[in-house]
Structures are given as structure tokens and as C-alpha cells.
Amino acid sequence: MEALSLLGSGFAEALTPENLLWCLIGVVLGTAVGVLPGLGTAMAVALLVPLTFTLEPTGAFIMFAGVYFGGQFGGATTAILLNTPGQSSSMVTAFEGFPMAKNGRAPQGLAAAVIGSFVASIIAVTLVVFFSPVMVDLAVSFGPADFFALAIFAFVATAAIVSGNKLRGLTSLGLGLTIALVGIDEQSGAVRFTFGSPQLLDGISIVVVTVGLLAIGEVLYVASTANKQPATQTVTPGRPWMSRRDWGRSWRPWLRGTALGVPFGIIPAGGSEIPTFLSYGAERNLAQRRGGSEFGKGAIEGVAGPEAANNATTATSLVPLLGLGLPTSATAAIMLGAFQQYGMQPGPLLFTEESELIWALLASLFIGSVILLLINLPFAPIWAKLLRIPRSYLYAGIVVFATLGVYTAKSSVVDIVLLYAVGALGFLLRRHGFPIAPVLIGVILGPLAETELRRAMAISQGDVGVLFASPIALVLYGLLVVALIARPTVKVVRRRR
Amino acid sequence: MTTTTTPRSAASRRKARGELLVAGTVAAIGLVVLVRTATMDVPDNGAFLGPQFFPYLVSALLLALSALLVVQHLRAAPADATGSDTTDVDAAGSDGADAEGDAGPGGTGSGSDGPPAIDWKPFGLVAATLVLHVVLLEPLGWLIAGAGLFFGVSYALGGRNVLRDLGVAFVMSSVAQLAFSAGLGMSLPAGILGAVV
Structure with a gap:
């Protein structure tokens, strides 16, 4: 198989001592950020992206893979030990994980989460390796109208379908699209919305937007509710070894969770929230049917399944990201921003133009999950110590780190101003219950939607029909309609949980 | 603003005002985009859809959404939500970062109360x-x-x-x-x- 030999050369590239070191550093840093209360994978990736820009692309993306897996693990750790999931996709993990921790089974809960993540990542990345080339073959036949349809699909999917309230989701999306308008219009050279500032000619960097929305927004939010924070209750984790019985109870949920998670990454219907809920529901029903269900009191199946589903979804979201340049989750969106920072446009051409880098990245996803397992499984108790840092230092550190990261990317104070302004926007949205993910999708795919729309209209000389003339576009719009109708069904499933 | 409210109605008040606050912010951004687009210098290179087309679209979207947010608010907030809500928001502070605090959000449909009062x-x-x-x-x-x-x-x-x-x-x-x-x-x-x- 061609993919295998390419992957082999990817491993050769990724397994140099230097790149292994970057991967290791990435895993450690990613876990450190992911473990902090309230911050999840997307935040870990967003905060650490600026750091990777100092490296050459291969090293950067390998470190990136490490950050990603580390952040994923960190989020699960806080969900289990503190009942504070860093992101919506770890929410379900806390349902059973925290009761487990209270029963003194935190080590087993952590192990079920880590090993589940490992199993799911290995399976899902293997699928990515074989499916990405297929996606690329398909993507070569995409015209401007199809890309426009894809962008619309992603917009509506994240804004209206995934984030419960359509109006709120679309509002977030609109704000994201607005941010994306700033800067020189590539096609005509017109200067748009820079308000006379030369620093804005390049537009507002995706790193500024993500770090501002997630990190600064979070700190402002925490400050605004400072005297209402519940005293966090730390549970001491022990060494995460599982008994034979735990293994017996976990391996099937891992595989089922993976199977549920995989398809949700590939279709741009965004995020791993739905598959984690589905997996939780499935495991609970199965446990009840078997009798003696421990659900509600700390069932290991309720940790194993959703964590596997979460990781499978995030890993397979690389297929549309690499093949089409289409992010289906916040993490993928930040990753796309990172590609663009290096002047690469994910999509069909990426596999031919940057083949070496892509295969090295895919190989390091395997390496990253192995390193994560080896390093974090025995040392989970040490990570939990991070939670003893006083809250005031924790958030002060986050602000300093976010500011530095953004400043060093361009050595521009204007970027810091933008960072804080976006942070204020993030706070406003967060406080009033508007989702953040659609803002990011709007910022990242807005330019793609505009460019492709204008291209399509230029080719057809203004005939709107061209947008609906291609079968691919029609299929996408059809899927969208189906998804809009199917959404209430998913809601019912979740409510029944 | 009136302070003689029970905690519960204070929260729902915040929630109601929060929705209007976001709607107002979105409308303001939409207007800025609209005005700046209309006054934009456009290089004349005969492209079919110029650099103004998409911004017009976005500003129309923002204005429509803000209107819908207001409608949603009016529908969700029954008779007790008086017109004074709007003025309260203005009174809370004129600069953006400050004003956002006092108002509440509100997951309409989720049935949740407003966010906790801001800790100034x-x-x-x-x-x-x-x-x-x-x-x-x-x-x-x-x-x-x-x-x-x-x-x-x-x-x-x-x-x-x-x-x-x-x-x-x-x-x-x-x-x-x-x-x-x-x-x-x-x-x-x-x-x-x-x-x-």
C-alpha cells in the first residue's frame, strides 16, 4: 500500500531525537495547560501555537501533535478529579469520573480515560492515514461552488445544529465573519475595516482571536464571578493501575466509543459533544440490561466509552481538515490557522506539495499517543498537584502567557490590544450564553467562503444557478437539510440520558 | 436601576437585559460594517463581485440577527419585562467592557436563569x-x-x-x-x- 510506505517515511522523519524531544515537550506542555481548571484541549492548542512558530514546520507540527494529545488528557484529568471539565466534550466524563474519584477509584478512572484515549487515537489515526488520500482524490474535483457549499455546510452545522440555539449560534458566526473581513481584500486589493491602522492590513490573526476568546475571555469571566467560585475539592489520585476486572469492563466501551466517535469527526457537523453523549447513553443502557449497573455511582464504563468517543472524533476530524481544509472542531480550526501561518493551505494540494510534512505529522500522532501513555499514565498524580497552585497565580500566569505568546508572533502592541478586545468580546459571549466555536469557524472559513463565492460568480458572470449546478454542492446542501431535520432526534436522545 | 427585586427576578432581569445588550452590540457592529463598506475605496479592476459584496452580506446578517434577538427577547420575556430594561443597560456604563458586566445573558429555551451578578x-x-x-x-x-x-x-x-x-x-x-x-x-x-x- 502506498499509504504505508509514505507513513514509514513519515516515521523516519518524526523519529529523530530532536523531533521526539519536541513531541515530548508538546505532551508535557499540553497536559500542563489542559489540566488547568476551565481550560481544555482547544485552549491548550491555542495558547501553545505561538510557541511552535519559532520552530521549522516539521518540528512545529510534531510538537503540536504532542500538545494536542496532552491537552486532551489534561481535560479528562480535571473532569475526573475536580468535576470541572475544561470543554463540553469532557462534560460526560465527569458524570461518572467524579463519583469514581470520590469512591477512591480516581486512579482507575484516569487509567480508563488515558488508555481509552490511546486505543481510540490509534484506531482513528490509522483510519485517517488511509482515508485522507481518498478524501484528497475526491477533493481534486471540487470547484469554487463546491468549496462555497462546504463552507456554508460548516457554518450552518456548527452554528445552528451543534450549538443548541440556532439564533445564538448564528450570532456568534456573524461576529466571526466580521472579524475575518478586516485587512486587505486579496482579490481586489481594497483595504477593508483597518480604521487607518497599518498593522491591521494583514487582518486579525487567528491566534489572537482564539487566545483572546478562550484564554482572556475565561480569565475575565472567572474574575467577574470571583466570589462565587465553589471551593474546589481535590481528590488525591493514586497510581492508575487497573484490575483485571476493570480491564474486562473497559475494553468493550473503548471500542464502542471509538466506533461512535469516528464518523462524527469526518462529517463537518462539528465537535465531539454529540458522540460522547451517545456513547454515555449506550453504555448506560447496556449496563442496565446486564443488571447491577453502577451508573450514577461511578461506573468505569461511563468514563471509558465517552473518552474513547471524544478522542476518535477529534482524530478523524483531521480527514476533512487535511483533505479539504475544512475544520470540524475548535481544535481543528486552530490547527488550520497554524497551517496558514506557515503559508500552507490545507486541501488536496497539501498532500502533494507538503507530503513529507503531512506524513511526519500523521506519524507523530501515533508517537504522541504512545508518549502520552508512557509518560502520563504513571505520573497522573504529579499533574494533579498543578491544581494546588493558588487560583490567583494560575490565572495571572495564563494572562501573562497569552500576552507574551501573541506579542512575540509579530512584536506588535496592536496585537495585544486586539487580544484584550477579543477577550472582552469572548467574555460578553460567554456570560450571555453564546457559543464560541462558531466565532472561530467564521473567522477561519469566512475568507474561504468569500473567495470561492466570488470566483464562482466571476466564472458564471453573475448567474446564481452555478452555485447549485454541481452534484457535490447539491449533496452537501441535501445533507444539511437532512441534518437540520435530524437534529431534534439527537436532542431527544440526549434528553433521555 | 430598581433594587427592590427578589433575587430570582433580579436574575431574570439580568438575563433579559443581557439579551438586549448582545443584540445592541451586534447591531452596532453591523452598522459600522455597513457604513465602512459603503464608504470604502474600491480599486476599479472590473471583478464581478467586488470587495464590498461580502461585507454588505455580513452586515445584513448582523442586523437581521440583532433584530431577531430582540424579537426572541420580547417573546420570551412576558409582560413584566418593561421598557425600562433598555435604559438600564445604557445606565450601566457606556464603554463596552464595563457595560457587558451588568447585563445578564440567558439561555432562552434552556430555561436557565441569568448569570450571576457581576463581581465588579x-x-x-x-x-x-x-x-x-x-x-x-x-x-x-x-x-x-x-x-x-x-x-x-x-x-x-x-x-x-x-x-x-x-x-x-x-x-x-x-x-x-x-x-x-x-x-x-x-x-x-x-x-x-x-x-x-
Whole structure:
């Protein structure tokens, strides 16, 4: 198989001592950020992206893979030990994980989460390796109208379908699209919305937007509710070894969770929230049917399944990201921003133009999950110590780190101003219950939607029909309609949980 | 604003005002986009859809959404939500960052109450720290401004061991300076300490 030999050369590239070191550093840093209360994978990736820009692309993306897996693990750790999931996709993990921790089974809960993540990542990345080339073959036949349809699909999917309230989701999306308008219009050279500032000619960097929305927004939010924070209750984790019985109870949920998670990454219907809920529901029903269900009191199946589903979804979201340049989750969106920072446009051409880098990245996803397992499984108790840092230092550190990261990317104070302004926007949205993910999708795919729309209209000389003339576009719009109708069904499933 | 409300109605009031606040913000941004688009300098290169088309679309979207948010609010908030809600928002503060605090959000449909009342002191301190940092970064340099940033946020969030916190803040900013300039070869503003460092 061609993919295998390419992957082999990817491993050769990724397994140099230097790149292994970057991967290791990435895993450690990613876990450190992911473990902090309230911050999840997307935040870990967003905060650490600026750091990777100092490296050459291969090293950067390998470190990136490490950050990603580390952040994923960190989020699960806080969900289990503190009942504070860093992101919506770890929410379900806390349902059973925290009761487990209270029963003194935190080590087993952590192990079920880590090993589940490992199993799911290995399976899902293997699928990515074989499916990405297929996606690329398909993507070569995409015209401007199809890309426009894809962008619309992603917009509506994240804004209206995934984030419960359509109006709120679309509002977030609109704000994201607005941010994306700033800067020189590539096609005509017109200067748009820079308000006379030369620093804005390049537009507002995706790193500024993500770090501002997630990190600064979070700190402002925490400050605004400072005297209402519940005293966090730390549970001491022990060494995460599982008994034979735990293994017996976990391996099937891992595989089922993976199977549920995989398809949700590939279709741009965004995020791993739905598959984690589905997996939780499935495991609970199965446990009840078997009798003696421990659900509600700390069932290991309720940790194993959703964590596997979460990781499978995030890993397979690389297929549309690499093949089409289409992010289906916040993490993928930040990753796309990172590609663009290096002047690469994910999509069909990426596999031919940057083949070496892509295969090295895919190989390091395997390496990253192995390193994560080896390093974090025995040392989970040490990570939990991070939670003893006083809250005031924790958030002060986050602000300093976010500011530095953004400043060093361009050595521009204007970027810091933008960072804080976006942070204020993030706070406003967060406080009033508007989702953040659609803002990011709007910022990242807005330019793609505009460019492709204008291209399509230029080719057809203004005939709107061209947008609906291609079968691919029609299929996408059809899927969208189906998804809009199917959404209430998913809601019912979740409510029944 | 009226203060003689029970906690519950205070929360739902905040929620109601929050929805209008976001709607107002979105409408304002939409208007700015609309006006700037209309007055944009467009290079004449005969492209079919010019650089103004998409911004017009976005501004129309924003204006429509803000209108819908208001409609949603009016539908969800029954008779007890009086017109005075809107004026309350204006009274809360004219600059964006401050105004957002007082108003509540509200997951309409989720049936949740508004967010907790804003805790003004820590929030204001963090906001002030951020503003000061931006203003002072270049004149004072990273070592001082960065330490101030750390200290300000930490103080706002309840750190009260002033000497220790200041120490930690300076260690943080120095380590960052060393890591970035010596380690990664990137420059941070030296500021007034430029001659010394």
C-alpha cells in the first residue's frame, strides 16, 4: 500500500531525537495547560501555537501533535478529579469520573480515560492515514461552488445544529465573519475595516482571536464571578493501575466509543459533544440490561466509552481538515490557522506539495499517543498537584502567557490590544450564553467562503444557478437539510440520558 | 436601576437585559460594517463581485440577527419585562467592557436563569490591569510591565500576600524575558531598563 510506505517515511522523519524531544515537550506542555481548571484541549492548542512558530514546520507540527494529545488528557484529568471539565466534550466524563474519584477509584478512572484515549487515537489515526488520500482524490474535483457549499455546510452545522440555539449560534458566526473581513481584500486589493491602522492590513490573526476568546475571555469571566467560585475539592489520585476486572469492563466501551466517535469527526457537523453523549447513553443502557449497573455511582464504563468517543472524533476530524481544509472542531480550526501561518493551505494540494510534512505529522500522532501513555499514565498524580497552585497565580500566569505568546508572533502592541478586545468580546459571549466555536469557524472559513463565492460568480458572470449546478454542492446542501431535520432526534436522545 | 427585586427576578432581569445588550452590540457592529463598506475605496479592476459584496452580506446578517434577538427577547420575556430594561443597560456604563458586566445573558429555551451578578471589584481590577499593561508595555519594558500584569491579575483574584506575589511576578517576567530573548531569540520591549539589561 502506498499509504504505508509514505507513513514509514513519515516515521523516519518524526523519529529523530530532536523531533521526539519536541513531541515530548508538546505532551508535557499540553497536559500542563489542559489540566488547568476551565481550560481544555482547544485552549491548550491555542495558547501553545505561538510557541511552535519559532520552530521549522516539521518540528512545529510534531510538537503540536504532542500538545494536542496532552491537552486532551489534561481535560479528562480535571473532569475526573475536580468535576470541572475544561470543554463540553469532557462534560460526560465527569458524570461518572467524579463519583469514581470520590469512591477512591480516581486512579482507575484516569487509567480508563488515558488508555481509552490511546486505543481510540490509534484506531482513528490509522483510519485517517488511509482515508485522507481518498478524501484528497475526491477533493481534486471540487470547484469554487463546491468549496462555497462546504463552507456554508460548516457554518450552518456548527452554528445552528451543534450549538443548541440556532439564533445564538448564528450570532456568534456573524461576529466571526466580521472579524475575518478586516485587512486587505486579496482579490481586489481594497483595504477593508483597518480604521487607518497599518498593522491591521494583514487582518486579525487567528491566534489572537482564539487566545483572546478562550484564554482572556475565561480569565475575565472567572474574575467577574470571583466570589462565587465553589471551593474546589481535590481528590488525591493514586497510581492508575487497573484490575483485571476493570480491564474486562473497559475494553468493550473503548471500542464502542471509538466506533461512535469516528464518523462524527469526518462529517463537518462539528465537535465531539454529540458522540460522547451517545456513547454515555449506550453504555448506560447496556449496563442496565446486564443488571447491577453502577451508573450514577461511578461506573468505569461511563468514563471509558465517552473518552474513547471524544478522542476518535477529534482524530478523524483531521480527514476533512487535511483533505479539504475544512475544520470540524475548535481544535481543528486552530490547527488550520497554524497551517496558514506557515503559508500552507490545507486541501488536496497539501498532500502533494507538503507530503513529507503531512506524513511526519500523521506519524507523530501515533508517537504522541504512545508518549502520552508512557509518560502520563504513571505520573497522573504529579499533574494533579498543578491544581494546588493558588487560583490567583494560575490565572495571572495564563494572562501573562497569552500576552507574551501573541506579542512575540509579530512584536506588535496592536496585537495585544486586539487580544484584550477579543477577550472582552469572548467574555460578553460567554456570560450571555453564546457559543464560541462558531466565532472561530467564521473567522477561519469566512475568507474561504468569500473567495470561492466570488470566483464562482466571476466564472458564471453573475448567474446564481452555478452555485447549485454541481452534484457535490447539491449533496452537501441535501445533507444539511437532512441534518437540520435530524437534529431534534439527537436532542431527544440526549434528553433521555 | 430598581433594587427592590427578589433575587430570582433580579436574575431574570439580568438575563433579559443581557439579551438586549448582545443584540445592541451586534447591531452596532453591523452598522459600522455597513457604513465602512459603503464608504470604502474600491480599486476599479472590473471583478464581478467586488470587495464590498461580502461585507454588505455580513452586515445584513448582523442586523437581521440583532433584530431577531430582540424579537426572541420580547417573546420570551412576558409582560413584566418593561421598557425600562433598555435604559438600564445604557445606565450601566457606556464603554463596552464595563457595560457587558451588568447585563445578564440567558439561555432562552434552556430555561436557565441569568448569570450571576457581576463581581465588579475583581473584574474591574483585571480590566484595568490589562489596559495599563497595553499602555505601559513599551515605555516601561517587559520586565516591569509583565510583572505588573501578573501581579495585577493575581491581586484581583484574591492574592493578598503582596510581597510574595510581587516576587513571583518578577520571577515570572524575568524567566519569560530570558526564555524568549536568550532561548528563542525573540525580542521583548526593553523599555526604561533598556540600558541596564
